[in-house]
Amino acid sequence: MKIAILGYGKMGRIIEKVAENRNHEIILKIGSSNQNELTTEALKKADVVIEFSTPDVVLHHIHECFKAKVPIIVGTTGWYEHLQAIEKQCKETGNTLLYASNFSIGVNVFFHANRLLAKLMNNYPNYKVHTEEIHHTRKMDSPSGTAITIAEGIIEGLNNKQEWVNTLNVEQIDVSDKTIQNNQLLIASKRIEDVPGTHTIQYASEVDCIEFKHTALNRDGFALGTVLAAEWVQGKKGFYSEKDMFNFDMA
Ligand SMILES: NC(=O)c1ccc[n+]([C@@H]2O[C@H](COP(=O)([O-])OP(=O)(O)OC[C@H]3O[C@@H](n4cnc5c(N)ncnc54)[C@H](O)[C@@H]3O)[C@@H](O)[C@H]2O)c1
Numbered sequence: 001m002k003i004a005i006l007g008y009g010k011m012g013r014i015i016e017k018v019a020e021n022r023n024h025e026i027i028l029k030i031g032s033s034n035q036n037e038l039t040t041e042a043l044k045k046a047d048v049v050i051e052f053s054t055p056d057v058v059l060h061h062i063h064e065c066f067k068a069k070v071p072i073i074v075g076t077t078g079w080y081e082h083l084q085a086i087e088k089q090c091k092e093t094g095n096t097l098l099y100a101s102n103f104s105i106g107v108n109v110f111f112h113a114n115r116l117l118a119k120l121m122n123n124y125p126n127y128k129v130h131t132e133e134i135h136h137t138r139k140m141d142s143p144s145g146t147a148i149t150i151a152e153g154i155i156e157g158l159n160n161k162q163e164w165v166n167t168l169n170v171e172q173i174d175v176s177d178k179t180i181q182n183n184q185l186l187i188a189s190k191r192i193e194d195v196p197g198t199h200t201i202q203y204a205s206e207v208d209c210i211e212f213k214h215t216a217l218n219r220d221g222f223a224l225g226t227v228l229a230a231e232w233v234q235g236k237k238g239f240y241s242e243k244d245m246f247n248f249d250m251a
Pocket residue numbers: 006007008009010011012030031032033035052053054055057074075076077078100101102103104222
């Protein structure tokens with residue numbers, strides 16, 4: 001495949017290596033220093049675009065890809081509030097977009113197991129649930145996109161949770177904090193030096209604690225999953241998420 005990479009930072013660079021190892025060709029790389037090279041003509045030459053930039057430019061990149069009618073894989077997080085509008089535009093204009101808050105295979109297994117666990121825990125209301133995410137200090141958004149997907153899975157499964165709330169860098173988490181209502185799920189975000197991404201789900205009762213955790217050891221898993229998504233989307237039309245790509249329905 002001919003791939004264009006929009007956003008050539010930590011992820012863009014690793015994705016380039018993984019894609020080349022899988023015999024794909026990178027025909028365009030756009031970072032903040034060569035934005036003027038991003039034209040409809042240049043994008044049209046690609047079979048697929050991979051987008052890992054920043055929350056303030058991702059929408060511009062998506063619109064450019066819609067204009068050029070080239071499928072786009074979006075890894076950038078922090079634009080959650082625009083997701084529904086983009087889904088509508090994608091479908092109305094006959095374009096193709098796949099967004100995942102996390103492309104790692106391990107995280108997607110974790111997402112699925114989280115949904116199953118939440119349904120099971122519905123039967124045990126004496127367990128109080130909260131989630132935690134830890135990322136590096138250069139991360140622009142909080143909570144992480146991955147933590148939002150986890151929270152959505154819990155809210156979907158647990159009858160007594162309706163929305164999530166977020167705290168950033170609060171040292172000691174008090175799950176019985178009276179400012180957090182019973183129908184709210186806490187996502188506690190922490191920023192620590194070089195952490196690639198750690199997500200924990202905790203169900204705590206008076207007598208024990210169930211902890212479910214995913215730790216990314218580096219960024220290679222995110223990059224491999226992204227290139228697999230670019231391969232998966234070939235020949236497809238429409239708006240997709242990681243749930244469509246990692247189809248665990250039989251599990
Ligand atoms: N979905 C996933 O699996 C996954 C995994 C890791 C990171 N992410 C997300 O991907 C995004 C990027 O992560 P990163 O670690 O590569 O960040 P990064 O800061 O290293 O890279 C972002 C890049 O975007 C570039 N950029 C800024 N403005 C631009 C513009 N106008 N045009 C083109 N490029 C521009 C910057 O130059 C920078 O190189 C973040 O939102 C992060 O949360 C998602």
